[in-house]
Amino acid sequence: MAKQLNLIPSGQVITTALHTEMQRSYLEYAMSVIVGRALPDVRDGLKPVHRRILYAMHELGLTPDRPYRKCARVVGDVLGKYHPHGDQAVYDALVRLVQDFSSRYPLLGGHGNFGSVDNDPPAAMRYTETRLAPVSHEGMLAEIGEETVEFIPNFDNSQQEPTVLPAQLPFLLLNGCTGIAVGMATNVPPHNLGEIVDGLVALIDNPELSDDKLFELIPGPDFPTGGEIVGDGGIRDAYRTGRGSITLRGIAQIEEIAGSRGSKRRTAIVVTELPYQVNKAGWIEKVADLVNQGRLVGISDIRDESDREGMRVVVELKRDTNPDEVLHHLYQQTALQVNFGAILLALVDGQPRQLSLRELLQEFLNFREATLNRRYRYELGKAENRLHLLEGLLTALKNVDRLIEILRQSADGSSAKITLQNELQLSETQADAILAMPMRRLTGMEQQNLQREAAELATQIDLLRRLLSDRKELLKSLKKDLRNLKRKFGDERRTRINLDVTPSRVQPKSSKSDDSQPAPTSTPSYFESAPEDVVLEFTHRGYVRRLSPNRKSKTEPLSENDAIIQTIATATDKELIIITNGGKAYPLKVAEIPPSTGRNSRGTPLVTLLSSTVQESQETILTRFLLPDNAETQTMILATKQGRIKRISLAELTSLSKRGITLIKLKDEDELISTQFVSSNMQLILASSSGRMLRMTIHDDELPIMGRNAIGVQGLRLGKQQHLVGCIAINPQQSILLVTEEGQAKNIPVLQIPISQRGSLGAQILRFNKTDYLAGIIPSNFREIALISNQQRLIRMETVSIPVTNKDAKGQPITELNRDERITSIIGLASSTSTT
Numbered sequence: 113m114a115k116q117l118n119l120i121p122s123g124q125v126i127t128t129a130l131h132t133e134m135q136r137s138y139l140e141y142a143m144s145v146i147v148g149r150a151l152p153d154v155r156d157g158l159k160p161v162h163r164r165i166l167y168a169m170h171e172l173g174l175t176p177d178r179p180y181r182k183c184a185r186v187v188g189d190v191l192g193k194y195h196p197h198g199d200q201a202v203y204d205a206l207v208r209l210v211q212d213f214s215s216r217y218p219l220l221g222g223h224g225n226f227g228s229v230d231n232d233p234p235a236a237m238r239y240t241e242t243r244l245a246p247v248s249h250e251g252m253l254a255e256i257g258e259e260t261v262e263f264i265p266n267f268d269n270s271q272q273e274p275t276v277l278p279a280q281l282p283f284l285l286l287n288g289c290t291g292i293a294v295g296m297a298t299n300v301p302p303h304n305l306g307e308i309v310d311g312l313v314a315l316i317d318n319p320e321l322s323d324d325k326l327f328e329l330i331p332g333p334d335f336p337t338g339g340e341i342v343g344d345g346g347i348r349d350a351y352r353t354g355r356g357s358i359t360l361r362g363i364a365q366i367e368e369i370a371g372s373r374g375s376k377r378r379t380a381i382v383v384t385e386l387p388y389q390v391n392k393a394g395w396i397e398k399v400a401d402l403v404n405q406g407r408l409v410g411i412s413d414i415r416d417e418s419d420r421e422g423m424r425v426v427v428e429l430k431r432d433t434n435p436d437e438v439l440h441h442l443y444q445q446t447a448l449q450v451n452f453g454a455i456l457l458a459l460v461d462g463q464p465r466q467l468s469l470r471e472l473l474q475e476f477l478n479f480r481e482a483t484l485n486r487r488y489r490y491e492l493g494k495a496e497n498r499l500h501l502l503e504g505l506l507t508a509l510k511n512v513d514r515l516i517e518i519l520r521q522s523a524d525g526s527s528a529k530i531t532l533q534n535e536l537q538l539s540e541t542q543a544d545a546i547l548a549m550p551m552r553r554l555t556g557m558e559q560q561n562l563q564r565e566a567a568e569l570a571t572q573i574d575l576l577r578r579l580l581s582d583r584k585e586l587l588k589s590l591k592k593d594l595r596n597l598k599r600k601f602g603d604e605r606r607t608r609i610n611l612d613v614t615p616s617r618v619q620p621k622s623s624k625s626d627d628s629q630p631a632p633t634s635t636p637s638y639f640e641s642a643p644e645d646v647v648l649e650f651t652h653r654g655y656v657r658r659l660s661p662n663r664k665s666k667t668e669p670l671s672e673n674d675a676i677i678q679t680i681a682t683a684t685d686k687e688l689i690i691i692t693n694g695g696k697a698y699p700l701k702v703a704e705i706p707p708s709t710g711r712n713s714r715g716t717p718l719v720t721l722l723s724s725t726v727q728e729s730q731e732t733i734l735t736r737f738l739l740p741d742n743a744e745t746q747t748m749i750l751a752t753k754q755g756r757i758k759r760i761s762l763a764e765l766t767s768l769s770k771r772g773i774t775l776i777k778l779k780d781e782d783e784l785i786s787t788q789f790v791s792s793n794m795q796l797i798l799a800s801s802s803g804r805m806l807r808m809t810i811h812d813d814e815l816p817i818m819g820r821n822a823i824g825v826q827g828l829r830l831g832k833q834q835h836l837v838g839c840i841a842i843n844p845q846q847s848i849l850l851v852t853e854e855g856q857a858k859n860i861p862v863l864q865i866p867i868s869q870r871g872s873l874g875a876q877i878l879r880f881n882k883t884d885y886l887a888g889i890i891p892s893n894f895r896e897i898a899l900i901s902n903q904q905r906l907i908r909m910e911t912v913s914i915p916v917t918n919k920d921a922k923g924q925p926i927t928e929l930n931r932d933e934r935i936t937s938i939i940g941l942a943s944s945t946s947t948t
Contacts, residue, residue, distance in 0.1 A: 146296070147462060148160055149291075151296075152298065152300075153276055153284075154458040154460050154475045155479040156252065156277045156283060156284075157279065157287065157289060157458075158277065159289070159291065161202060163277055164193075165205060165209065167194070168189045169242070170244065170249075172185070174186070175244055176246045178243060180242060181243065183240045184238045187199050190202050203234075206237075207234045210226045213229045214336065215302070216302035216334060217286050217287055219245055220243070220248065222241070222242050223242070224239055229392050230391065231391040231394065246600075250600070252278070252281075252283065253278075254278075255487055256278055258278075258490045261276050261278050262275045278487075279479075280480065280597060281308070281594075282312070285300065288302035298455050298457035298458065299452070300457075301452060302333060302388075303330065304603075304605050304606075305602045306603070307330045308330060309594045315473055316477065319474075323351070326469065327347075331344070331347075331609055332347040332607070333452075333454075334605050335606065337387070337388050339360050339362055339363060340385075340607065341358060341359065341360055341607060344611055346358040346359060352468055353466075354471075355453075355456070360387040360451070360607075361443065362387055362448045363384050363385035365382045366379065366382075369426065378428055379433070380428045382424060382425070386423065386448070387447060390447045392423065395447050396414060399411070406717060407445065407720050408441055409433075410437070411428070411430070411433075412430045413428040415428075437716075480590060481586065484589065488576050492573060495569050498569055499569040502569065503566065504538050504545055505546060506562055508532075509553070509562070511536060518535065525547060645660075645682075646661070646683065646702065647680070648680045648682060649679050650679070650736060651674050651675065651676055651677065652675050652906065652939060653673075655716060655717055656715050656716055659707075661681065673905060675898050677940065687701050688700045688702060689737055689739055689765050689768070690735075691734050691736070691775065691787055692731035692733055692734055693731055694729060694731040695774055695775050695777070695784045696726075696774050697775050698722050699768040699769075699770070718736070723772070734785070734787060735787045743765065744761070744766075747759055747762065747817060748760055748789055748790065749841060750775060750776050750824065751787075752784055752824070753785050754781075756826055756827060758818050760775060760818060760820070761817055764820055776824055777821065777822070786839035786840075788839060788840065790810050793843065795842060795843075795862065796808050796809075796815075797842060798827050799838040799839075799877075799886060799888075800834050800835070800874070802834050802876075802886070803878040804873060804874040804875065804876050805877045805889075806865075806868045806875070807862065807868065808870055828871075829872060829873050837885075837889070838886075838889035838890070842862055844862050845863075846862055846891055847860060848860065849897070849914060850877070851886075851890075851899060851926070852884045852885060852886055852887055852935065853884055853885050853887045853935050854929070855927045855928070855935060856880055857925075858914075858921065858922075859911070860918065861916065864919040865877060880923065887899075888937050890938050891940070892911050893911075894941065895911065896911070899927060900935070900939065901935055909927065
């Protein structure tokens with residue numbers, strides 16, 4: 113038997129626990145991503161790739177006064193010298209530094225196609241050209257050669273690269289930054305240069321400046337694409353704690369324009385600015401999709417009239433449409449209003465920290481002060497060395513005759529150097545400078561120039577020494593530099609801050625008003641704070657109409673395939689609860705439902721009034737109701753398509769947030785099909801698609817109250833290819849109506865259905881042929897019902913036309929269906945106003 117080879121010598125194997133090694137390795141990887149890729153440095157506001165691009169361009173001499181060079185050349189230099197990663201990643205970073213809609217103060221100038229606000233891709237790097245922008249050349253790289261920052265070897269030790277650029281402005285705040293690291297992220301909004309400089313100067317003058325005073329000087333972010341910030345609550349949270357949600361809107365104006373198909377004038381909403389980082393083409397496509405889906409009403413046309421002079425998107429409205437209402441829905445359903453989640457996270461001394469605005473400014477001031485100290489020390493040493501040489505040259509010129517004699521008598525340069533040092537009391541460097549001095553320096557004009565230069569250097573040295581020894585003088589110089597940069601590169605604020613409205617309100621700008629002064633407009637009536645009695649009408653197709661109780665306002669009749677399924681008398685200070693088939697509950701204030709005024713108002717799609725989460729999830733609304741006053745003592749039963757049921761307390765539905773809550777956890781391909789209020793004298797009836805039904809009593813032992821995280825219990829046991837089609841909480845003395853997919857119906861008393869245990873198969877109540885299935889069940893106390901078909905046809909009928917029979921009777925046909933048409937559901941039509 114062969115001996116096993118001992119490839120690892122004894123004593124060199126280190127036993128390590130797997131979780132310990134994984135933890136150590138993962139932390140090392142995480143820190144490398146945090147420090148080396150994803151997060152900016154608080155000092156210059158740059159990530160490593162951006163810093164390397166700017167430094168490589170500085171080394172290539174691509175200053176603003178030089179011609180543009182191909183981006184491919186720049187990317188090649190960055191890859192070969194400093195950043196050994198993918199060329200596309202470097203080019204994408206370079207492109208972003210050029211785009212004026214991405215950076216408030218672009219650090220690079222560009223020549224060619226660098227993309228657009230429509231998310232068009234930039235041209236390939238072999239076609240585009242670039243060079244440094246004036247703001248980066250002067251404000252970021254002007255002092256790079258004055259030993260102001262540390263340099264380290266590059267990845268192969270063939271070059272030196274700076275660890276940070278000597279920024280003279282806090283570019284982290286000016287241009288902002290977005291980055292996702294491991295376990296953390298940063299999202300710093302851009303700001304106005306003039307405001308930031310004013311804030312820095314104020315902090316220099318008064319380090320104990322109050323937050324309120326600082327926020328007056330820096331009122332909020334200033335995005336490159338303009339827009340309007342609504343409210344300042346999110347701004348103050350972000351500035352005080354380093355994290356906050358800032359509501360940002362596009363600029364929309366209501367104008368009268370010529371109709372697209374004729375000379376008659378129409379009302380239109382004209383969008384001239386979109387929120388930061390919103391894709392214009394994508395936004396237009398989203399609006400068009402919502403209109404096609406019927407979730408945005410009142411819009412007849414949308415077109416993009418943008419050109420080189422600016423953005424202009426025209427949303428043309430139908431006649432008699434309320435523009436305030438449409439604009440409200442645009443804010444609510446599209447990216448015309450977004451929330452910018454500010455996270456002021458940056459690297460401080462190589463460690464990630466979440467900073468307040470004051471801390472960000474102070475960190476930059478500390479860095480700038482240290483940079484100026486290094487720069488002035490470098491300039492002082494350089495000036496002192498030069499003055500030292502000039503003093504030697506002037507000494508030689510005063511003794512020019514002796515100088516010439518020493519040179520004649522010396523055998524070589526070394527002996528002449530030693531003699532000069534000894535006889536004229538010169539240093540070695542002074543003697544070398546004299547020996548290298550050309551003969552023209554002996555002229556009278558040159559002597560005057562040397563004396564003038566020596567005097568200027570003496571004055572400069574005195575100034576530098578004063579700056580280095582007196583911090584007040586240093587800070588004065590710092591403020592002077594900041595103000596000079598503000599004069600050169602400062603501009604007007606682009607993003608307005610509107611403190612007069614809240615994010616949920618609509619306040620459009622008049623097209624005749626000055627852009628810098630928002631025109632005052634009246635708040636839409638559906639946001640009035642005074643409570644008002646109203647009647648809400650909900651239709652089968654998902655619309656809601658808000659009417660006054662006296663019903664004097666005339667509204668358009670519903671289409672033949674739509675019908676009112678519920679009416680609720682309430683007030684504008686109340687709140688509706690909306691439950692979807694995804695098992696979630698959302699709140700909706702009655703005041704947020706637009707009033708249905710005008711002859712052609714068919715109502716508002718209810719789903720459009722909910723949060724964007726509901727709209728994006730494509731969930732459908734199952735039920736809507738007002739919470740009763742005694743919600744803490746009331747319960748509700750939820751039933752799913754797979755036969756599970758759950759009883760919850762209505763107390764779970766009080767004090768909901770806009771994001772809503774999950775009432776029941778659903779398994780794959782399951783959905784909520786019914787919600788039922790229950791009381792002690794009610795019984796529960798479940799029906800399957802096979803015609804089997806289960807009647808059970810409702811009590812705590814059989815069906816206990818469960819929490820929101822529970823998935824419920826099995827109510828009716830289902831066979832293969834079967835599903836639950838109905839769930840009714842009903843008084844045992846009533847009767848129920850059953851309708852099949854092929855239009856057969858049966859009306860039987862509840863007492864005819866045997867009582868069974870939860871989880872059983874139930875009893876066969878309705879028999880039909882093999883191609884037919886039960887479509888739904890409903891209490892027969894509705895005066896009128898509607899059958900909904902797979903061809904979107906709504907068939908109305910009165911329940912009195914269907915006689916009551918026993919459980920053994922056969923069903924009878926109640927309607928004629930078209931070819932391939934089947935009944936999919938049955939609904940009761942509202943006949944009177946209710947409050948539940």
